[in-house]
Amino acid sequence: MKVLLDWIDNRTGVRRLTKEVLFENVPGGARWRYVWGSTLTFAIMVQFITGIILWMFYSPSANSAWESVYHIQEKVPGGDWLRGIHHWTSQFMIVLLVLHLVQVVVDGAYKAPREFNFWFGLALLGITMGLGLTGYLLPWDQKGYWATEVATNIMGNTPLIGDQVKQLVIGGNEAGHYTLTRFFALHAGVLPGLLIALIGLHIYLFRKHGITPAPRKTAASTRHFWWVAFLIMAFAQAILLVNWSALPGGSKPMVGIVTGVITGLCLLRIICLQIRRPNLEEDDNFKPRRGDVYFWPDQVFRDAIACAAVMGGILFFVWQFGTDLSAPADPSENFSAARPDWYFMALFALLKEFDLITGAFVIPGVVATIVFLMPFFGRWKIGHWFNLVFLTLVLGFFVHYTMVAFTHDWESEEHQVAVAGAHKDAERIKALASSPDGIPPEGAITLLRNDPLTQGPRLFAKNCASCHAYDGHNGLGNLRKDGQSASDLHGFASRKWVRGILNAKTFQHADYLGATKLIEDSEMLEFLTDDLKDLDDDQKEELELVIVALSAEAKLKSQFEIDERDAELIADGRDILGDDLAFGCTDCHKFHEEGKKGPDLTGYGSRQWQIDFIKNPGHKRFYGKRNDRMAIFGPKYDAEGKLERPAQLSDEEIGLIVDWLRGEWYESAVGGEK
Template sequence: MKALFNWIDHRTGIRSLTKEALFENIPGGSRWRYVWGSTLTFALFVQFVTGVFLWMGYSASSGDAWESVNYIQNEMTGGWLLRGIHHWMAQAMPILLLLHLMQVLVDGAYKAPREVNFWFGVILLKLVLALSLTGYLLPWDQKGYWATKVATNLANLVPFIGPEIQKLVVGGTDYGHHTLTRFFALHAGVLPALIVLLVVGHIYLFRRHGITPAEPRKKKDAYFWPDQVFKDAVACLAVMATVMFFVIWYHGAHLSSPADPSEPFSAARPDWYFLYLFQFLKLPAFAGNKEVWGAIYIPSMFVGLICLMPFIGKWKVGHFFNVGVMFAFLGGAGALTYLAKHEDVSGSNSAIYLKALLDNERDARRAIELARHQGIETTALNLLKTDPKTQGPKLFAQHCASCHRYDGHDGLAHSLLDAKSLHDLKRRTSSFQRFASSEAIHPDWLARLKGGAKTNDWQTVQAVLSANIEGSYEVIASTKFKEAPSAPDLKGFASRQWIIELLKPEMYISSRFFGGTVHKDGDMYRRFLNRKVIKYNDEEKEMLKLVALALSAEAKLPLQSNIDEADETLIKQGVDHLIDDISCINCHAFQEPDPDVEGPDLTGYGSRQWIIDFVKNPEHEKFYPETNDRMPSFGKKNILTEKEIGLIADWIRDDYYKGSNSSVTN
C-alpha cells in the first residue's frame, strides 16, 4: 500500500498538496467563527451532488416538468429524500452566506489586500440567489410559476433595455416552454459553472492571503489540522442535521399544483429571502412610476456601496460604518420580511391570501392523487381541468353562486377542523395562530353552531365571537355573501334527503329551496304543498316519502346506488304513488312525454343528462318554457360548453374519482 501511495505521490504530488491544505497556519488558533466558509463549500457540494441525481429524473418541458417532479417526490425510491435535501439546503445557503459575509465584515477580512476576494464573495452571493430564483420555477407548479413571473417582471423596469432583458430571460413575450428551458439551462449549467470558477478563485485568494485573525488573539497560532478541521466538520454536520430535520418533518419538499397560466395565484410570493424586497416595493414611496427606484436604482446603489466597503474600511470609522450598514440592512430586511408575513395573515387581503393557499393545497393533492390513479396522458394541468371535483366547484362559483349555494357557500369552501368551544374558536383566530398554525381560522371566514336543526346560515367568525354563544362550531374557509341566495341550495341535489326536505311546505318556500324565486308562489306550493301536503296524515306522509325515494332513484346517484338497489320494491311503490295516488303526472311528465303539463319533466330527474339539459336551456319545453325565473340558458347562449356543464353536473352528483387511502406528499 505504501508503495502504491508513493507511486501516486511521485506522479501527482499529493503529499505536498495535502500538507499544504491541512497544515495552514491559523493566527490566534482555531475558532468557531471561521466555520462558515467551510459550511458553504459543503452546502454547494451537497447541492451539486443532489442536483445531478435530480437531473436524471427531471424533464425540462412545460408539459412534463410537473409530472417528473411528482414522480421524483412520490414514486421514485428515495426521491422525496433527494429532493428534500436539495430544497432545504437551498433554504440554508442564504443564511450561511449572510453569516459568512458578516464574519468577514466584522473581522475586517475584506480590507486590502483582500478586496478582490471580497468582491468574489459578493458575486457568489448574487449567483447563489440567482440559483435559487431559477430553481423556483423548475417544478412548473402554480406557486413557482406565478412567484417567478412576479420577480422577472421587475426586469422590465430596467431603464431603456428593460423590455428586451425581460424577453431574453422569459424567452419571448410570455411564459412558456422556452422560459422553463432557459431557467433550467441557467440553473443546471451556466450558474453552477460560474459558481465553481468563483469558489476556486475565492479559495485560491483566501489561501494566498491567509486568515484575517479575529482580535484579540486569545490563543497561540495553530494549524488548520486538526482543531479547525474538527470545528468545520461539526458545523457541517450540524447544517446537515438541521436540513435532515426539515426533510423528514415535511417528507421532502412541497409540490404545488400544476402551473395554470389562465388562473392567477393570489398567494404568489417570492421565497422568504426575497420577501423583504417584495415588501419594500409596496412602500408608498415607490408607487406608480417610482417603482423602478425600489426595484432597480436603490438595490443597485446598495450593492455598489458593498463593493466600495474595502476602500471605506481603510479607516477605523469606515470599518464601523460598514459593519453598521450591514447590521442596519439585516435589521431592515428582517423587519420587512416580518411585515410581509404579518400582512399576509392579518392584512386587508389576508383572508383571500390564506384561502388561496388552501385552494392550491387542495388542487395539489388532487393532481397527485389523479396522477397516481390514472397516470398523465397529456399534461398534469389537464388532469385538473377534466376533473369534476376540481373544476366543478370553480365553474359553479363563477357562474352559479350568484343565485345558488352549495351547503350555504360558493362551492369552493374548505371544511376546517371543528372548533370544540367558543374559546377554541377565539384561540385559533389569533394573529399568532394564523402565522404559525395549520389549524388557524381567519375572522372573515364562516362558522355555524353544530347540532340541532342544520341551517345554511353561516356567519363570519368575527360575528360569532361577538354573539358570544357557547357551543361547538363548524368552520369553513369562505367569505360571506353580501346578498341572500335566490335559488335552491344544490348540496345533495336529487338525493333522498334533499327531495324529502323539498316536499315539506315550510322548507319549499325557505331560502334553502325556492324562497327567493317566483316558484314560491307557484302551483307546486299553492295547490299541492300548502293545500294538500300540509294536511297529510302519517300514512300519506309515508306515501310521499316513497315518492321521494322514487324520484331520487331517477337520478341514479353513485353514492346511493347500493341502497337504491336494495330498496327496489319500495321505489316501485313510490312510482305507483307518484302516478296514481299523488298524481304528480297532472303537472309533470314522467316516463313519457306530455305536452299538456306545465311543470318540469321528472323523467330522469337529477340524472347527469337531466342536469345538463336543464342547465343548457331551462326554458326548454321539458322544463320551464313559460315560468323560468332568471336562470340563463348557459348552453344555448354559449356561456358554458357542454363539457363544462357536465363537470358541474358530475360534481353536484358526487360522480368522480374519490381517491384511495394511500398517502401522497406534496
C-alpha cells in the same frame, strides 16, 4: 502501497498538494468563527451531489416538469429526501452566506489586500441567489410559476434594456417550454460553472493571503462581545413584543422561550464578567498570545463539527416540513398565494412601499454599491465602523421588511384563504395523479382542469352563486354577496331534497323555490297545501315511496347503496308516480311514458337531466314560459331556430358543475376527500 503512492506522487505531486491544502497556517489557533467558509463549501458539495441526481429524474418541459418532480417526490423511494435535502440546503446556504459575510466584515477580512476576495464573495452571493431564483421555477408549479412571472416582469422594467433582458431570460414573450429549458441550463450549467470557477478563485486568494488574524481576545473585548450580543437580543425581543399579536399562535411559546433564554444567558455572562473584571484585566497582561496551528486537524475538526450541525439542521427541516409542491402551473388560474422564497420577501415588501424602479433597482442597487465599496471605506478606522454600522442597518432592515411581509400575510385573512386553497389544489392533484388512470401525456394540469371537485365549486361561484346557494355558501366556502334568490342546490335530488320540495312549508322556503316567481299562483304549491294536507298513514307511506322513487331517478353516487337496497320500494314508488289515480303527478308532469306536460320528471336530477336543464331551463320540457330569471347557459336560438348567441358555458363546464353537484368525482381508495 508506498511504492504505488510514490509512483503517483512523482507524476502528479499529490503529496505536495495535499500538504498545501491541509497545512495551511491558522494564526492564533483554530476558531469557531472560521467555520463559515467550510460549511458553505460543504453545502455546495451537497448541492452538487443531490442536484446531479435530481437532474437524472427531471424533465424540463412545460408538460412534464411538474410531472417528473411529482414522480421523484412521491413515487421514487428516497426521492422526497433527495429533493428535500437539495431544497433545504439552498435555504441554509443563504443563511450561511450572510453569516460568512458578517464574519468577514466584523473581522476586517475584506480590507487590503483582500479586496478581490471580498468581491468574489459578493459575486458568489449573487450567484447563489440566482440559483435560488431559477431553481424555484423548475418544478413548474403554481408557486414557482407566479413568483417567476413577477420576477421576470420586474426584470423587464430594467431601465433601457428591460424588454430584451426579459425576452432573453424567458426565451420569448411568454413563459413556456423555453423558459424551463433556459432556467434549467442556467440552474444546472451556467451558474454552477460560474460558482465553481469563483470558488476556486475565492479559495486560491484566501490561501494566497492567509487567514486574517483575529484580534487578540482580551477581557475587554469579551465583555464588549457579550454586551453587543445582549443588546441585539434585547432589540429582537422588543420587536417581538411589538409584533406579538401578529405571531401565529402555535409558535408563540417556543419563540418566547428561546429568545428569553438566549437573552438571559447573555445577561448572566455579562454579570459574571463584570464581577471578575479586575482579575481578568490583570490576567490579560500575563496571558501569552495563542499559538498558531495548522488547518489540519485543529481547524478541520471544528469545520467538520459545524458541517455536521448544518447537515443536522437540514435533515431536521426535511423531516419536519418536507418540500412543497403546489399544483401544476396554470396561467389561467389566478394564484393569490404567489410569494417568492423567503429571502426575497424583504424585496417583495419593498415593492409595496416604493414604486417599481425605486424598490427593485435603486434601493438594492445603492446597497449593493456601498457593500461593494466597503474595502475602500475600510482603509480608515472610521470607515470600518461605518461598514459595521451599515451592514447592521441593512440586515436590520432586511429582517424588518421580511417580518413586515410575513406579518402582513399572517394577518391577511384573504391570503390565508388563498394559501388554504392552494394547499387543497396541491393535495387534490396528487390524489388525481396517483389514481389508476395516472397522468395523461398532455400533463397533470388537465387532471385538475377536468376535475369536478376542483372546477365545480369555482364555476358554481362564478356562474350560479349570484342566485343559488350551496349548503349556505357560494360553493367555495365563502359567504355569498348577493341575496339568495333561488334554491340551495346542496344535495339536489337526494331523498332529503325531494322530501323538502314535496312539503308545502319548505317548498316556500328560500332554500327551495321560495325566493322565485315560480311560487306565484303555483299549482304545485296548491297541490302541496291542499291535497297533501290530511293524509292517512297509508297515503303517507305512499308519498314516501314516491319520494324514494323520484330521488332514485337521479342515480346519485351517494345513494347508490340505499337505492340498490330499496329496489322493490322504488319500483312500487314508480308505479304510484305514474298512476294518475294516486297523487296525480302525471296530470302536470311527464314521467317516462305517462303524462305529457313538463316539468319532466323522467330521470329527474340525473346527469343528463341536469345538463339539459342548465342549458335551457326555459325549454318546454322544464319550466317553459314560467322560468324565472335563470339564464340559458347553453346556446340560445330564436324562434326560427337560428343561433342567437353561443353558449355561456361550454358542455364540459356544465358537465363539471353537474358532476360536482351530484358528487361524481374521483376518490382515492384510501382516505380521500369528503
